[in-house]
Amino acid sequence: xxxxxxxxxxxxxxxxxxxxxxxxxxxxxxxxxxxxxxxxxxxxxxxxxxxxxxxxxxxxxxxxxxxxxxxxxxxxxxxxxxxxxxxxxxxxxxxxxxxxxxxxxxxxxxxxxxxxxxxxxxxxxxxxxxxxxxxxxxxxxxxxxxxxxxxxxxxxxxxxxxxxxxxxxxxxxxxxxxxxxxxxxxxx
Amino acid sequence: xxxxxxxxxxxxxxxxxxxxxxxxxxxxxxxxxxxxxxxxxxxxxxxxxxxxxxxxxxxxxxxxxxxxxxxxxxxxxxxxxxxxxxxxxxxxxxxxxxxxxxxxxxxxxxxxxxxxxxxxxxxxxxxxxxxxxxxxxxxxxxxxxxxxxxxxxxxxxxxxxxxxxxxxxxxxxxxxxxxxxxxxxxxxxxxxxxxxxxxxxxxxxxxxxxxxxxxxxxx
Numbered sequence: 001x002x003x004x005x006x007x008x009x010x011x012x013x014x015x016x017x018x019x020x021x022x023x024x025x026x027x028x029x030x031x032x033x034x035x036x037x038x039x040x041x042x043x044x045x046x047x048x049x050x051x052x053x054x055x056x057x058x059x060x061x062x063x064x065x066x067x068x069x070x071x072x073x074x075x076x077x078x079x080x081x082x083x084x085x086x087x088x089x090x091x092x093x094x095x096x097x098x099x100x101x102x103x104x105x106x107x108x109x110x111x112x113x114x115x116x117x118x119x120x121x122x123x124x125x126x127x128x129x130x131x132x133x134x135x136x137x138x139x140x141x142x143x144x145x146x147x148x149x150x151x152x153x154x155x156x157x158x159x160x161x162x163x164x165x166x167x168x169x170x171x172x173x174x175x176x177x178x179x180x181x182x183x184x185x186x187x188x
Numbered sequence: 189x190x191x192x193x194x195x196x197x198x199x200x201x202x203x204x205x206x207x208x209x210x211x212x213x214x215x216x217x218x219x220x221x222x223x224x225x226x227x228x229x230x231x232x233x234x235x236x237x238x239x240x241x242x243x244x245x246x247x248x249x250x251x252x253x254x255x256x257x258x259x260x261x262x263x264x265x266x267x268x269x270x271x272x273x274x275x276x277x278x279x280x281x282x283x284x285x286x287x288x289x290x291x292x293x294x295x296x297x298x299x300x301x302x303x304x305x306x307x308x309x310x311x312x313x314x315x316x317x318x319x320x321x322x323x324x325x326x327x328x329x330x331x332x333x334x335x336x337x338x339x340x341x342x343x344x345x346x347x348x349x350x351x352x353x354x355x356x357x358x359x360x361x362x363x364x365x366x367x368x369x370x371x372x373x374x375x376x377x378x379x380x381x382x383x384x385x386x387x388x389x390x391x392x393x394x395x396x397x398x399x400x401x402x403x404x405x406x407x
Binding site for chain 2: 005016019022027030101116
């Protein structure tokens with residue numbers, strides 16, 4: 001595939017259809033600027049600030065944009081709040097829809113048939129494979145991203161974190177906890 | 189289309205395999221595949237739905253044996269061929285051989301930041317009122333379009349509950365065919381796992397899909 005991709009780039013650049021500097025800039029953007037630290041900041045602020053959490057519930061797109069995260073594959077955001085007895089899990093069975101603006105590019109497992117096929121029919125076992133064991137009575141709400149709405153899970157705040165500031169809280173938020181396939185870290 | 193991409197509920201793919209400390213890219217060509225796909229899309233000649241269709245409309249044996257970015261490159265070649273920007277002769281030579289039409293625009297480096305931060309919003313104001321309301325019971329229609337659709341097979345014919353309304357959104361089935369003007373009301377519909385999967389469904393689980401109005405009928 002390396003040769004095939006290089007040939008395609010040679011053709012497109014040679015024809016003046018693609019600016020290689022733009023390709024470099026796109027790669028650099030997703031390698032360095034857009035990633036799950038964005039989402040972690042959203043979650044930490046939601047934990048600290050009840051009015052921000054309320055804004056996330058009513059207009060996640062605007063609330064998240066207020067922190068500077070917007071745009072491609074995050075144009076229309078929805079926040080899903082985990083709670084006692086409710087756990088949210090996000091998937092895209094048809095392709096690989098994922099909230100790039102807050103989580104960056106999706107990991108390979110998220111884009112692959114095992115997760116895409118099983119998250120909807122067997123979510124409890126899929127979660128178990130990630131080490132997420134829920135009480136039997138906890139409801140699992142699965143969200144299949146079939147349109148241009150992008151879902152961000154707001155996990156529950158870990159216990160004994162009342163004295164932490166927003167930055168310390170954000171450090172506890174894992175990427176997987178914002179997909180639903182993980183929990184936040186316990187405080188160190 | 190009832191294509192290889194529509195995998196919800198299918199079996200036999202094995203366990204999920206998360207990779208510890210997964211790198212963002214597994215090879216340099218994957219980076220170029222990402223950048224080229226977005227940059228070529230920046231010419232403005234096809235929509236996200238048309239590119240999705242170019243990726244999913246392939247033989248199942250090809251789809252399942254291709255890695256993610258392989259599917260992107262194959263899809264991009266298909267789009268470029270269909271729109272006349274490249275030819276089979278170009279691909280065979282691995283360099284430009286034939287002339288190509290002038291694109292609407294070329295994505296320049298200085299426009300990348302805006303492209304990323306603005307994206308392509310696809311909500312649309314509709315004058316028509318929505319046919320359904322929150323709390324309505326609806327059935328996902330039993331439809332089998334030959335081309336692009338975003339109604340997964342596992343939901344077709346199944347009854348669910350409207351839990352959210354989102355106003356008008358560009359209709360992907362038409363958008364994939366180049367008609368960017370068609371828009372419909374979009375809803376989130378909740379299906380009980382038992383409705384979708386029968387006795388194999390987890391009794392304490394629901395699955396939500398986002399569905400355009402024409403995917404749904406009243407119950």
